[in-house]
Amino acid sequence: MPNSAAPTTLRCLVVDDDPLAIQVIQNCITHTDFLESVGACSSAIEAAAALRTTPVDLLFLDVDMPEMSGLDLLDTLTEPPMVVLVTSSRDYAVAAFEHRVVDYVVKPVAYARFLKAAQKALETAQAAPAPAAAAPVSTDHTFVKVDSKLVRVAFDDVHYVEALGDYVHIVLGQQKLIVYSTMRAVEEKFPPQQFVRIHRSTIVNLRYVQAIDDNAVVIDGKHLPIGQTYLRDVLQRLNKF
Known part of the structure; x- marks a missing residue:
């Protein structure tokens, strides 16, 4: 059962070097009541900077981007948000598993498939344990x-x-x-x-x-x-x- 502190809205960042792909994902976010867009980035480098200053719960992340790929971006993050990979290739399933992404969506993105991925992210966030009350911390x-x-x-x-x-x-x-x-x-x-x-x-x-x-x-x-x-x-x- 979700804990009382479970989030009801997920803050989302879209990362893709294709403006049309960004527009599609942003439209999907707009039509999903438990998602909120905090912006979009056209490169992984730009996203890395945004993640340092902007609270993000869920990343909709393209893989194939110039200079730095989406997977390279994840490797630089010590505490990444939840991630849904959005890519035109089906060849990243193993990499997606290794990076523990919430879901893996292949372009072109249909809203029904997007919603399924978003719901998995919400369920993952709501299943996270609630912060426990402070207790004596063992040192050994x-x-x-x-x-x-x-x-x-x-x-x-x-x-x-x-x-x-x-x-x-x-x-x-x-x-x-x-x-x-x-x-x-x-x-x-x-x-x-x-x-x-x-x-x-x-x-x-x-x-x-x-x-x-x-x-x-x-x-x-x-x-x-x-x-x-x-x-x-x-x-x-x-x-x-």
Whole structure:
């Protein structure tokens, strides 16, 4: 059941290098009572700047754009809004899954198909858990749900965390916990002074970093690639740790 704080209106940004495509999506937004347009951008670069200053709940995003693609834009965002990919190609289904987009709509866009994608976004937003009341924060452990039980995880035991579809793998040496979660939720639970995100799909415990080798973090002999947008922060954190 949606929580009482669930949004009833989603603020939308349209990103496409085709003016006609922008007009079509904007018209669809106008005809959808739970959507509100906050603007449109003709390039991913322009959108990146807009997202820094404009609150956005839902991004209607083209993929093939000059200079920076829509998927490249998503790779630069640490906390992206919900995304509906709108593209003339059917070849991005795997990439859409990897980026956890809400839906994938192929041009030309019919309103019925647009509405289905918009409703999925609204349901996703309304299903998000309500902010919990403030509670004492543990400094050394957290609990994660594995299958049907809550498992206590000490932060010092976690070597790294990897995303895989709708799940994350929490690696504790030879043990691996498979948890239904997002990387954002992991970041919120794990102490930032001890953990750093090195890729949109990887968070590592700084205590277990053995080396940096060719833009990869080495933990337990495994090379974990560093995303280009995270490289500077990772190096700074390692120097300060």
